[in-house]
Amino acid sequence: MQPLAKAEILIEALPYIKKFYGKTVVIKYGGHAMTDPELKDKVITDIVLMKYVGINPVIVHGGGPEINYWLEKTGQEFRFVNGMRVTDEKIMEIVQMVLIGKVNKEIVGLVQKNGGKAIGLSGIDGDMIKVSKKVVEKDGKKIDLGYVGEVEHVNPHLILSAIEQGHIPVIAPIGTNGNGDVYNINADYVAGSIAGALEADKLVLLTDVEGVLDQKGNLVSSLSIKEAQEFIKTGVIDGGMIPKIECCIEALLSGVKTVHIVNGRLPHAMLLEIFTHSGVGTMVVKE
């Protein structure tokens, strides 16, 4: 590429850099988008670049496949209801070890390897995420998911001071009920609540599909809350996409300006989303 063309690309990004300078962008990095090490490195590089041009990225991560791997390795059976893992005490132990001990620290290490500063946190630290026990209904019946939490309150104090110190906060989706019990929370809900508590400008959910797909499998580039609810009712949106959509709706209603579901397996998808005209993935909008 000619040097002049390179300069033009940088200049093209200027309006976007100006728009997001000093703003907070919460990124949910799904476990399913994390399976390829090379891609993982690219995603983290994008986030470090965002930090250096003056954006405040906050990472909330999942870790589903990694948890499955360790549950299988330790011979424990598991199942999901509405995209959420049924979590008994023994499973919770593994979930906590994998999310906080392994996945979280791995991301912190990758940020630092790429020249950024990061601090790994969970909802337990600084009493950040208070939860109640989540109750779900399936086919008219109430289902006990065990140690699965519903976010009641986010105390953003620790996140804000980490940002002030120049760190990229990396948050594992585990919270407490105030009685010393720890709960597993779907990372999408955590990302949505944190984006709300931080009054973030943008919430980006990186996953392993192009975005929301309709009944024919085509990408929906803009999805309203009403359409999303209809898709859930008719089963077009299913499994792990349900908490994602619910989180998008909650974030929009609590004042987050834009919410996107983006393919984390597409190299530099997030950079394209933030710094160019060409939007990728699904944007969820109020109307």
Ligand SMILES: Nc1ncnc2c1ncn2[C@@H]1O[C@H](COP(=O)(O)OP(=O)(O)OP(=O)(O)O)[C@@H](O)[C@H]1O
């Ligand atoms: N209408 C739909 N459009 C797109 N994906 C859908 C739809 N309905 C269900 N899905 C499923 O939702 C999945 C994404 O959610 P999933 O929980 O598996 O990943 P994640 O949240 O990115 O990772 P993790 O849960 O590990 O953090 C897709 O891979 C797809 O199988």
Ligand SMILES: [Mg+2]
């Ligand atoms: Mg998920």
